[in-house]
Every structure is written in C-alpha cells, then in structure tokens.
Amino acid sequence: MNVENGFSRLGSALGKALLTGLLAVVSSSAVAEWVKIGGNESATAYADRATIEKAGNLVKMWDLLDFKVTQARPYGTPYRSQKTRQEYDCKEERARILDVLRYSENMGEGEEARADSDPDEWKPARPGSTLAMLRAFACGNR
Numbered sequence: 001m002n003v004e005n006g007f008s009r010l011g012s013a014l015g016k017a018l019l020t021g022l023l024a025v026v027s028s029s030a031v032a033e034w035v036k037i038g039g040n041e042s043a044t045a046y047a048d049r050a051t052i053e054k055a056g057n058l059v060k061m062w063d064l065l066d067f068k069v070t071q072a073r074p075y076g077t078p079y080r081s082q083k084t085r086q087e088y089d090c091k092e093e094r095a096r097i098l099d100v101l102r103y104s105e106n107m108g109e110g111e112e113a114r115a116d117s118d119p120d121e122w123k124p125a126r127p128g129s130t131l132a133m134l135r136a137f138a139c140g141n142r
Contacts, residue, residue: 033050034048034064034107035047037133038130042067045063047062062084063086063134064082065082067080071102076102077114080106085097085098088134090139092122093125093127094125096122098117
C-alpha cells in the first residue's frame with residue numbers, strides 16, 4: 001500500500017467518524033424532552049425545560065399543544081399539534097406568544113402546516129388555565 005492511498009483511507013475513516021458524531025450531537029440536541037404539564041378534553045400541554053431562557057423577571061420557553069382531533073381553520077392546512085415559544089413575566093401573571101409552529105401530526109411531527117413569528121400582546125395567565133400552568137413551570141425552573 002502506498003502512503004498516499006493510506007492517508008486517503010485514514011481521511012475517509014476519520015471523516016465518516018466525525019460526520020457520525022456530528023449527526024449524533026445535532027439529532028440529540030434537536031429532540032425536545034417534553035414534560036407533560038396538563039390538559040383537557042381537547043389537548044395536552046407539554047413544556048421543554050431545555051429551552052428555558054431567563055432575563056430578570058422574564059422567561060422564554062417552548063411548549064407544545066398536542067390536539068386530540070385535527071384543528072381546522074378557515075386559512076392554511078389543518079394541524080394536529082402546535083409548538084409555541086412564549087415569554088412569561090414571572091413577577092406579573094402574564095405571558096405573550098413569540099413564535100408558533102403548527103404540524104400535521106401529533107407531538108410536532110409531520111409536515112409544518114403553518115408558522116407565525118409576530119409577537120402577541122401580553123395576556124393574563126388566569127389561575128387554573130393551561131397558560132398559568134406553563135408560566136408556573138417556566139418561572140419555577142429558571
């Protein structure tokens with residue numbers, strides 16, 4: 001075996017190993033660890049603790065609503081789940097939506113049905129509501 005061919009094989013093996021390791025890191029960081037927060041007859045709410053970002057009294061976090069039946073809207077594609085990035089005010093009992101991603105299948109799977117990235121106005125997180133449970137989780141885990 002000549003030296004050039006040996007380096008080529010070594011480079012190929014290292015490249016494959018590096019690519020495999022990189023893909024493992026990317027895929028493991030891309031998978032959310034959904035914690036069940038609560039639910040009702042129409043949907044179950046989950047939160048992703050790994051996405052919590054704090055800044056003073058404000059906390060941002062991704063959550064997921066997993067619907068029991070397909071959601072039909074007068075616009076866009078029907079969807080079965082929705083991921084939402086919300087900002088919570090831990091001092092005031094309020095929250096606002098920052099980003100919304102909707103998916104054709106449950107648990108954020110399938111085709112992306114619709115996406116919105118236009119922050120909403122602050123809304124009160126009424127005691128006992130799903131929003132209040134998500135806010136309490138985000139603020140309690142910061």
